[in-house]
Amino acid sequence: MAGGSPDDCRRAAEALMSRSDPVAELLPEALELGLDGLGVANAHLARIEEETHTVEATVGEPMVERDAARPMDETYCRQFLDSGEAMTMRQEPEPPTADAPVLSCYYATRIVVGGELYGTLCFVDREPRPSPGPDERLLIETLRHVVEALLMRRDHQSLLRRLNETMRSLLRAETPAAAAEETIETLRTLLELPMTGIWLYDDERDVLVPTATSTTLPGIDEPPVYDGSGSRSWEAFQRGVTDHIADTETESGLHNDETAVSSELIVPIGDHGVINVGDFETGAFDRQTIQYVELLARNLAAALDTFEHRQQLRRERNRLRSYLESSPQATLIIDATADVVIDCNDRATQLLGYERGELLGRELREFHTDEFDAISSFKQRVKADGTATAENVTYVTASEELLPVNLSGSLVGIDDEPYLLLGVQDISDQKREEQLNAVMNRVLRHNVQTDVNIIRGNAQLVREQLTDPESIERLATVETRAGNLEELSQKAREIQQKVINEPARETYPVSVLLSRLNSMLTGRYEVDLRIAPWDGTETQVSARLFTILEELCANAIEHTDADRPTINVAATYDESAEMIEVWVADRGSGMPDLEQEIITTERETQLSHGQGLGLWLIRWLTMDLNGTVRIAWSDDAGTGITVRVPEIVE
Template identity: 25%
Template sequence: MTDRIRVLHVDDNPTVVDAVETALEREHDGVTVETASSVTDGTERLDGGSFDCVVSGYDLPERTGIGFLEAVRERYPDLPFVLFTDEGSEAVASKAISAGVTEYLRADGGSEPYAHLADTVLHVVEQGPERDERGRFESEARDDTQRERAIEELHTTARAFMRATSEDAIAQITVDAARDILDMPSNAVHFADGDELYPVAWTEQVEQLIGTPPVFTPGNGLAWQAFDTGETQVHDDISSNPDRYNSETDIRSEILLPLGDHGVLLIGSCAANAFDGTDVTLAQTLTVHATTALDRLDRERQLREEREFIDQALDTLDDLFYVINTDGSFRRWNKRLPEVTGYSDAEISELEVCEFFPADERETIHEAIRQALNQGRTTVEAKLRTADGEFVPYEFTGTRLTDTDGEIAGAVGIGRDISQRKAYEQRLERQNERLDEFTSIVSHDLRNPLTVAEGNLDLAKTECDSDYLDEVARAHERMRTLIDDLLAFARAGETVIDIESVGLADIVQECWQTVEADLATLVVETDRQVQADPAKLRRLLANLLRNAVEHGSTNSRSGTDDSVEHGRGRTGSDDEQDTEKTTVSVGAVEDADRHGFYVADDGPGIPPDDRERVFEEGYSTGEDGTGFGLKIVRRIADAHGWTVTVTESESGGARFEVTGLEPA
């Protein structure tokens, strides 16, 4: 083109303005771009000078690009107008085409949208009407009545598209509309399936011209090009086009229109130059409606498949799942609800939530629903009534649901059968009752006669001096120790109820005062705070400290180390053992995934094979031991949710680690 081309670009986005100017002026000689940032400014520039083409965005400050297009068409009906936007949609495209847009381009379409825009501007200017001596466009004669009637009929066809329930039905509506409304008797719709475009619907004239339409593959024909690029192609004469599919075809003119990702609409004629701009515009309007309908079916299919998947997942739950409205009626539920209740789906749809519970619990359920809706979440236990009149204990958790506007829409809930839990709680309650009876017997019925026996023994010692009486005294002491340990063992497994933050070092020092530690030294290497029941923690620490002192030091009374026989003895003479003191240390355990504390000694240690046995009931390495000390330690740890293990200390002694505490 020898004449300069003047383009008016209307957009208020500086980035887009610069990109368009670069693409048009720097890449194409002879093109001049003037810019306007508003509809008013653009209209004034059009009235004040002559332009060959208008490029406009959609989201303009004063009105949309469609509104600007309508204003331009009132003054300059034949001026090429390209709508270039990244905020468009099928609905925007349909309105633009109905308003007479020359080309509709997506700024986010393809790999080089600005280069494509430049090519489009040159093309529409070349294909446009001639300019007069003043540079103004001369209007071509158009049958506006016929065009408006076609657009009206296409909009009527749009309703048929929206009622279509299958892709094949949409394809047939497209073919029929192109033939009957647009007077394009040779047309066919091809749908994409992987790497193929296969024919779905076509007219009788296509059958007469070429038989059954072919299947197109990548790089095979102009149809695949249009589908691959997503751009409408208009060919006035394909007889010399090297990319045509069939070199022997009688078809000369073609319009190839993409149907989004779904396929293409192919329109042909045996005459060259058979289609004008109006034909192309009307065909584009038809494909916009068809593509919108195909997109709708895709969305509906995806939603249907997603819902079926979700329903399948929810139906696998052993728990009840349900969604209720704000009035307490059911909106949705899984198949577990009718299975458990014995009501059919139809009956459930007619019932409210509270009707599934006995009358004396309905107010509790009402209040739980109010809490879920108002506070966001709630949990309640209640007896679910079945259709047979049976009652099953359930725990229900409800969470508030909101719609897209943030308004409360209802609640979603999970119901869990707690029959086994309730039965376990009842068994545990009965066990606790028997345990209370046992501890009562131990603490009163056994201690009282033991106290009488000890008193009588003291009287007997005043009247006679016998070694046998000393043996009786030791037996009494043994019995009292057993009673104390039995009570401690029974109470160690009780539920922890008095949790508070306590200083580990303080409790260790307090417990150390109760240990006969003349031959031992305590080293505390931590000042951490722990969350525990103080009374139970004292018992745990006292047992560990006493165990370290008793088994880490020598047995000076007997002259031999009792623990030698059990794997915890020292070598050397009795004199060396009598003078050697045991060091007991307490510190923090702070590994990557373990948090807690340890009690360690530098005594003989515990052989690996015996480390788990020391926690067994009745296991002891000393004559005076009851075998309950470390068993009590483990039960107290279990009651807190902790873990206690035994290993070797740095000095080769025993190291007991209590872990599972909250990180410091």
């Protein structure tokens, strides 16, 4: 051999076959092995179809051109194929035509793929070559196997690609029946399996129903419905395993003389049904055909899964659309992953000033250009807890106006994907009212303080001139009333700081709140404060409970005749109701009826002094926390008050 020993060529062929490079690259390399091993000028692979000889690959000297096609009668291959030989190694073969190139050697072998003649593998030279021996014949035989294997690999890859491409058309199918019909057509055209049928599962009837078939078999008017009465199709469906019957005559109860189906293949389509394939020949389905049908069944199962998901998604979106349209507030649906608007209602377009098409696809942060951190925190809370709120957030409208809003968010799932249902409440009127109230409060407090100072100054001047006891007593009443007004103004300032200026959503563990209450009261008053030990759980409550307890204790301390008043405080946790109950008791002279009415009544009462305003604050804060305040007793021995507020679940 010209290019090495047979073992060298065999190892080179095995190395080539082990590679996963494209067949279009490997075929010329296989021809090169023959070119070198045989020492010829040219090696080429010819495809023969319908009496036409086409060069598919060529290496070496340009004795033939790639893709060149000519009639078989004008080629050397005609003589070889007509001889019936599997391989030929001719020296100085007779030219097929007068103008054909003269060859001194022509070595060729048949290439058969899938049991059919594919073409010829040829090695030629114009110069005489030594007579070939067994080594050359073995090399050509080896290369024949290599080329046939490469062509089969190419066909396999092409078929796999085309089978996978059918997935696109299956996904476009509007109904399961349309996807089944598409699959039947693929089985017929690509796999050349003309006798096929698809049965899909009807979960209401618990049966397999014929959905698409390629042909009507003799002796069967209508395809049967399969159930659990012993059919092989039902058993394969239930087990989820392919059932291959190579010869129906060997299987009891399967052979039907009227249909003459001799071999059968039943392939499950996931939990959707089965593909049935039949053939009149026994052993018609080789391993590769079975794998192709199984691949197609997996593609169909995926398409049917997708169809069911689309149907479910359509139902979920229709429900969501109904909710959007019926929602009394502006509502957006945000893709929680991409953070973009995917839907909205008309109220959202009206509030934000956009057309619906302009809102869709916008990122949420475009509406909150200066509050990215706050909005990110809000979204994280929604994702973690399922619901969350954000107060006093600023939206930027289409006209670039700043719109104050409150947000409420809920996490919803659509087709197993997370979406944020975002309610947007316009609070611009509320903000304007708060601003107006703040201005009015400042003005009123300033005017009250000014008027009190004037009253006190003039009262002092009048007192210096009065000698009549009755007039002096009346002047004392004026001064007392002026003091009440000043106390009311100061209390109003404290309330604004505690309620308006402090965060409403701040929370504390109960243990921290009680410790803070102890530090504040003992640092401000001479008091015998007795706070019962907390049970140790880290239950969270609103920070406003601290303000409630501060006002209750301050009221008891400031309205007692004792030099060192005693205050008892105890907190307990009602686990079943998820409520914190705090008991505050003093040993004073009891709470007047008017002050009791301020705490317990649901209607407005007259506030005659600053302490009345503090008691009103207790009631208002408790109601705001969805809690209750109750006077357990109030008499000459003191007063006991119980406050119940819900725990805050982080």
